[in-house]
Amino acid sequence: MNRRQAIKTITATGAFAVFARLSPTAHAQEKAAGTGKQPAQGQSFRHSVSAGYGRMNPGKLAGEAKKLGIEGIDLLHPKDWEAVRKQGLVCSLAWGPSTIAKGFNRREHHEKMVAAYIERIDECAKAGVPNVICFSGERKGLSDEEGLENCVHGLKQIAAAAEKAKVNVVMELLNSKVNHKDYQCDHTKWGVEVIKRVACERIKLLYDIYHMQIMEGDIIRTIRE
Numbered sequence: 001m002n003r004r005q006a007i008k009t010i011t012a013t014g015a016f017a018v019f020a021r022l023s024p025t026a027h028a029q030e031k032a033a034g035t036g037k038q039p040a041q042g043q044s045f046r047h048s049v050s051a052g053y054g055r056m057n058p059g060k061l062a063g064e065a066k067k068l069g070i071e072g073i074d075l076l077h078p079k080d081w082e083a084v085r086k087q088g089l090v091c092s093l094a095w096g097p098s099t100i101a102k103g104f105n106r107r108e109h110h111e112k113m114v115a116a117y118i119e120r121i122d123e124c125a126k127a128g129v130p131n132v133i134c135f136s137g138e139r140k141g142l143s144d145e146e147g148l149e150n151c152v153h154g155l156k157q158i159a160a161a162a163e164k165a166k167v168n169v170v171m172e173l174l175n176s177k178v179n180h181k182d183y184q185c186d187h188t189k190w191g192v193e194v195i196k197r198v199a200c201e202r203i204k205l206l207y208d209i210y211h212m213q214i215m216e217g218d219i220i221r222t223i224r225e
Helices: 003-012 014-022 026-034 058-067 077-085 107-127 144-165 190-197 209-215 219-224
Strands: 049-050 071-075 092-096 131-134 170-171 203-206
Touching: 003 203, 026 107, 058 077, 071 077, 077 092, 077 107, 092 107, 107 131, 107 144, 144 170, 144 190, 170 190, 190 203, 209 219
Parallel strands: 049 071, 071 092, 092 131, 131 170, 170 203
Antiparallel strands: none
16 A cells, blocks of 8 residues: 555544554555455554544444454453454453553552452453553552552452463553643553563553653653663
């Protein structure tokens, strides 16, 4: 797909523009989508699109996404997984029980949240959903060190379940400057430190380039370091 063709596609399906921009080898992606084969390692990105894009129901969104070589739909609740699967796609990232405001940074949330995450991890494993999202929660006066320790304490309680199920639990970095005021996991260094202290292969950091560009900039150097 050349640039002109890509622009026409993006104009027709604006919801997917971000993914078209990301791919340096759109031709390889298009060819792979047409044959059902995966691009060779290093040839292309594997793309998913967020469930809210296009204001379509999950089944229709999955059908449109499939035409563009997109493989998964992010941020779906369990009730919508089957509609996406019927289109030949997978829910690539499930919603979890935590929220941007209420997450792992407060121990009073842990009892219910840990049980709910273990249940969601089991659901993901049975449905072939590889990832489930989680959040730190808002500070609300909590120091960064205390919030970090609380997140580690909570995430360690679900680590064994995640490892056994081979499902990744990913904590998202979000900006607290523009979109999510007071969100605690708002800098790469803080998020990386949480993951280091949990020390579980299945507990990971979701590095959101949009949000970290707002908070930190210098994206490539930050990722390398």
